[in-house]
């Protein structure tokens with residue numbers, strides 16, 4: 001048997017027997033689950049162990065294998081049906097995966113460069129307090145910083161920011177230039 005695989009299975013078996021309070025001392029707090037669609041999801045062992053008790057077998061290896069490569073990617077749809085984080089994040093045991101996106105998918109402000117006119121600072125915070133990620137991602141913008149440029153004319157026809165900034169859902173792109181551009 002490959003040594004690394006042997007050690008990991010040994011660890012997996014050991015988790016069933018060692019006192020949980022001992023195990024908790026050496027587990028690293030953060031685990032990082034990559035996601036192309038939203039950016040990395042950070043998972044805190046410590047805050048979970050605090051609320052759930054220090055029993056590693058609550059999650060390992062039934063819900064998550066301790067070896068990242070053995071956890072196939074899971075979609076939010078599958079989580080809503082009770083897989084992965086959705087085993088507990090179901091809206092009853094604790095906050096649901098069908099909302100509260102920002103608890104698990106942190107965001108930061110983005111700057112869209114517009115030479116000559118003035119750069120646009122887009123605030124995720126201002127928008128996610130009233131909208132979900134799926135109102136914009138991935139249909140209007142891929143969650144990256146290299147979306148193809150869109151002109152103000154296209155926005156006035158409903159593309160990009162103009163999907164909402166139409167003068168009724170939110171202030172119009174045909175005026176209020178300085179609400180968005182640093183002029």
Ligand code: HEC
Pocket residue numbers: 020023024025027028030031032033043045048049052054055056057058059060064065066067068069071
């Ligand atoms: C609430 C669920 C949960 C509990 C309880 C839990 N873990 Fe984890 N653990 C995870 C998740 C999620 C990952 C990341 C899996 C991945 O990367 O695909 C992980 C990853 C790990 C890893 C791999 C870390 C790495 O950097 O590759 C180790 C080791 C681990 N856990 C040990 C433990 C031990 C020891 C305990 C008990 C003290 C414990 N876990 C309790 C959910 C949990």
Ligand code: HEC
Pocket residue numbers: 033041042043044047048051052058059063084085086087088089093094095103104
């Ligand atoms: C075994 C059940 C269980 C699983 C599995 C689980 N959680 Fe949790 N999680 C909880 C509970 C319970 C809380 C506490 C909520 C509260 O305080 O109301 C919590 C709290 C959190 C919080 C808020 C506290 C913090 O850590 O900042 C985040 C974020 C979170 N979970 C993310 C995740 C992610 C991401 C996954 C999957 C990788 C996951 N959880 C899997 C039970 C679970």
Ligand code: HEC
Pocket residue numbers: 033034035036037038041072073074075076077084085089096097098099100101102103104105132133134
């Ligand atoms: C409890 C934590 C948690 C919450 C809440 C959460 N997610 Fe996720 N999400 C994850 C994790 C973990 C992954 C990565 C899963 C993987 O690759 O196995 C993920 C992956 C994704 C993906 C890529 C996979 C896919 O389904 O296409 C998208 C998009 C996504 N989340 C959007 C959202 C949106 C929108 C919300 C709010 C409605 C949300 N998430 C709420 C934890 C969470």
Ligand code: HEC
Pocket residue numbers: 037038039101102105106107108109110111112122124127128131132133134135136137141142143144145146147148
């Ligand atoms: C009102 C629209 C809107 C909403 C809602 C929104 N985003 Fe974004 N997001 C954007 C725009 C615009 C960009 C920048 C696109 C560009 O620069 O090409 C972006 C970029 C991103 C990026 C890449 C930038 C970076 O920081 O690396 C990530 C990751 C991202 N969003 C995640 C999310 C998540 C997670 C949510 C929900 C919590 C969310 N977004 C909600 C509009 C939105």
Ligand code: HEC
Pocket residue numbers: 112113114117120148149150151152153160161165172173174175176177178179180181
């Ligand atoms: C809701 C926010 C918003 C408002 C309001 C807005 N813009 Fe923009 N504008 C943007 C964004 C974002 C870009 C960059 C788009 C891209 O790169 O995809 C942009 C790009 C531009 C460009 C370069 C593309 C082109 O069409 O030539 C010009 C010029 C411009 N804006 C002028 C204006 C003027 C003048 C006004 C007021 C009448 C205005 N903008 C109002 C967000 C806004």
Ligand code: HEC
Pocket residue numbers: 120121122123126127130131135136140160161162163164165169170171179180
């Ligand atoms: C899915 C709908 C939606 C999209 C897409 C959207 N916005 Fe907004 N935006 C809103 C709503 C709703 C408000 C709050 C109502 C208002 O201020 O009129 C808002 C408010 C704002 C504000 C004022 C709040 C603040 O201080 O940040 C700015 C600036 C803004 N948006 C810029 C942008 C830019 C730039 C884009 C494109 C990159 C964009 N928005 C795309 C819905 C959207």
